[in-house]
Amino acid sequence: MVEFWVIILSLFSGLTFSCLLIWYVDRNKQDSPHNLLHGSMGWPFAGETLGFLKPHTSNSMGSFLLEHCSRYGKVFKSHLFGYPTIVSCDFELNTYVLQNEGKLFPVDYPKVMHNILGDYSLLIVKGDIHRKLRNTTINFVSATKSESNFLHWVEVLALLRINSWDPISKQVAFYGEAKKFTINVMVKHLLNINPEEPLASKILRNFENYIKGFISLPINFPGTAYSKALKARIRLSAIIKDIITERRKCNNVKAMEGGDLLNVILSKQNLSDEEMVSLVLDLLFGGYETTAKLLSLIAYFLGGAPRALETLREEHQEIRKRKKEGEPLNWEDYNQMQFTQNVMYEAMRCGNVVKFLHRKAVETVKFKDYVIPAGWKVLPVLSSGHLDPTLFENPWEFDPFRWNNKSTSKKAAPFGGGPRLCPGADLAKVETSFFLHHLVLNYRWKIKSDDPPLAFPFVEFTRGLLLDLEPIAASTFGKHL
Numbered sequence: 001m002v003e004f005w006v007i008i009l010s011l012f013s014g015l016t017f018s019c020l021l022i023w024y025v026d027r028n029k030q031d032s033p034h035n036l037l038h039g040s041m042g043w044p045f046a047g048e049t050l051g052f053l054k055p056h057t058s059n060s061m062g063s064f065l066l067e068h069c070s071r072y073g074k075v076f077k078s079h080l081f082g083y084p085t086i087v088s089c090d091f092e093l094n095t096y097v098l099q100n101e102g103k104l105f106p107v108d109y110p111k112v113m114h115n116i117l118g119d120y121s122l123l124i125v126k127g128d129i130h131r132k133l134r135n136t137t138i139n140f141v142s143a144t145k146s147e148s149n150f151l152h153w154v155e156v157l158a159l160l161r162i163n164s165w166d167p168i169s170k171q172v173a174f175y176g177e178a179k180k181f182t183i184n185v186m187v188k189h190l191l192n193i194n195p196e197e198p199l200a201s202k203i204l205r206n207f208e209n210y211i212k213g214f215i216s217l218p219i220n221f222p223g224t225a226y227s228k229a230l231k232a233r234i235r236l237s238a239i240i241k242d243i244i245t246e247r248r249k250c251n252n253v254k255a256m257e258g259g260d261l262l263n264v265i266l267s268k269q270n271l272s273d274e275e276m277v278s279l280v281l282d283l284l285f286g287g288y289e290t291t292a293k294l295l296s297l298i299a300y301f302l303g304g305a306p307r308a309l310e311t312l313r314e315e316h317q318e319i320r321k322r323k324k325e326g327e328p329l330n331w332e333d334y335n336q337m338q339f340t341q342n343v344m345y346e347a348m349r350c351g352n353v354v355k356f357l358h359r360k361a362v363e364t365v366k367f368k369d370y371v372i373p374a375g376w377k378v379l380p381v382l383s384s385g386h387l388d389p390t391l392f393e394n395p396w397e398f399d400p401f402r403w404n405n406k407s408t409s410k411k412a413a414p415f416g417g418g419p420r421l422c423p424g425a426d427l428a429k430v431e432t433s434f435f436l437h438h439l440v441l442n443y444r445w446k447i448k449s450d451d452p453p454l455a456f457p458f459v460e461f462t463r464g465l466l467l468d469l470e471p472i473a474a475s476t477f478g479k480h481l
Contacts, residue, residue, distance in 0.1 A: 037076060037077045037086065037371065038076055038077070039072050039076035039077035039087075040077075041084070047079030047081075047082070048078045048080060049081055049082075051064045055456050056455055057452045057453065058297075058351050058353075058355070058454060059350045059387070059453065060396070061383065061384060065087075069384075074088070074090040074384070075087070075088045075090050077376075081110050081358075081377065083376070084376050085376060085378070085379055086361070086372050086377070086379070087379050088378065088379065088381060089384030090384075091391060093367055093370060093380070094380035097359055097378055097380045098357075098420070101359065101420060105360065105378055106360055106362060107124060107358060107359060107360075107420070108358050110358070113214065115218075115230060116210070116226075116229050116230060117278070118233065118274070119274070121281070121282055122134060122278070122279070129275075132270070133275060133279055134423055136268065136271065136279065137283065138423050140261050140265075141423060141426050141427055142426070145427055146331040146334075150430075151334075151434070152328060153185065153189065154430060154434045158181060160184075161177055161181045161184075161435075162438050162439060165177075167471065170468060171468055173464035173466055174295075174464070174465045175461040175464050175465040176464055178291075178292040178295040178299075179289075179292040181295075181435060182288045182292045183207065186283065186284050186288050187200050187284070189260060189427075190260055190280055191240070192262075202239070206236050207232070207284065207285075209225075209232035210229050210233050210236060212225045212228070213225055213226050213228065213232070214229070215458060216229065233281070240276070241277060243262060247262065247266060248266070262280065286428070287431070289458075290422075290428065294347060294348060296465050297350070297353070297453055297459065298347045298432070298436065300447055300453060301347055301350060301398040302343070303445060303447035303467070304398065304447065305398050305399075305400075308343065308398070308399070308400050308401070309440065311339055311400075311401075312343055312436070313440045313441065315338070315339045315340060316337070316436070316440055316441055319333050319336055319337070319437070329434055334430060337433045339400065340436060340437075341403070341433075342401070343436070344433075345403050345412070346398060346399060346400040347398070349412045350386070351453050351459055352455065352459065354416065355455050355457045356379045356381045356383070356457070357416075358377065358379065359378040359380065361374055361375065361378055382413060385411070385412065385413070386412055386414075392412075441472070442472055443469050443471060444472060446470075447465070447466075447467060448463070450463070451463040451465055451466060
């Protein structure tokens with residue numbers, strides 16, 4: 001009897017293995033037009049997702065993409081995030097995908113991100129709703145980026161952080177400091193909450209948990225990062241809704257110069273409460289997390305680029321020389337920070353804050369020699385173009401001077417492209433420029449070689465980016481307003 005069950009079990013195991021093998025081979029040997037693209041579908045069920053998301057330095061392609069591009073070419077098929085996928089490391093195809101986002105390649109983020117972002121996030125909404133929310137954001141950014149009130153608070157909060165550093169320890173965890181600066185700016189600019197208010201600290205604590213959910217396993221079990229993120233979003237939504245209710249009670253909803261985002265969108269009266277909440281959270285996310293990463297990448301790369309740092313410092317010294325002692329920066333000063341712009345663009349190109357995007361082909365598309373099947377996910381890998389030696393000379397080298405050539409901007413998309421070009425980019429550039437002004441005029445620094453930016457897939461400094469600071473002797477530039 002035992003031998004009988006052993007035979008049955010062996011037959012069952014063999015049959016199961018054969019079915020899985022046929023299924024696996026069938027997925028890797030597609031009929032036309034799928035077979036026009038080479039690639040591997042990976043393991044059953046899991047595909048190649050774990051390999052694709054394997055951490056690596058953000059100023060590199062990573063072993064997965066290097067190996068697959070070498071074996072299959074710049075565009076290949078895979079199975080990622082539970083779906084058959086076309087991965088594109090071709091700059092021209094990526095540009096085509098981004099420019100046709102509303103027609104052929106709509107946004108298609110994993111369902112687990114929808115649960116965290118909500119139904120009205122700019123990242124996932126499409127069509128008329130996306131245009132309405134995006135236009136509201138762009139109008140607010142365009143109207144406020146040069147306002148004296150906004151510029152004043154950006155500089156005040158930059159100095160608040162820099163002047164808080166302990167001159168005795170001469171060391172600072174810069175990534176954390178950049179986060180404190182950017183969250184304070186955004187909470188003030190979006191909700192008119194001062195950094196010393198308890199509500200600001202409450203928002204920061206919840207926002208940290210909210211952000212961690214984006215790179216967590218989608219396991220909604222108490223104590224997991226994903227569960228904490230879902231609860232944090234509920235709490236953040238409640239905070240913003242309470243502020244909305246209070247302003248309506250006080251009839252304090254007039255849009256005015258120097259007004260915050262919430263007043264602007266309340267005055268328009270064309271958004272639902274849920275749309276308002278999502279808009280505030282989206283701008284908080286972009287203005288806080290993304291800008292903090294940009295500032296940290298700049299500090300990291302400048303630490304190994306003395307010529308670029310000295311050129312940047314000279315630019316800001318010239319600006320400061322034209323001003324009276326303690327005179328605040330203004331919009332005209334910002335427009336003089338041309339090399340600062342180069343530094344920002346080059347840090348985004350090298351550091352790759354956003355490695356790839358999620359899109360989906362709504363119909364079969366042929367581009368050059370590539371055929372993208374209808375219904376497949378499409379992942380344009382932005383970092384591949386930024387690090388392509390056929391597009392950039394020494395692409396792994398941090399060289400802000402390359403942006404003096406106007407053609408460089410046609411070969412890189414540091415803030416995205418197409419209809420989903422980052423709507424808050426102008427605010428991020430002002431924040432970063434003003435902070436750098438006071439940083440480079442008052443400090444030199446050295447970086448720790450064992451703390452590079454890592455793609456997780458979002459950029460992280462796992463050790464906080466510790467900087468050894470050296471105050472610039474007898475510097476009076478920008479210490480006080």
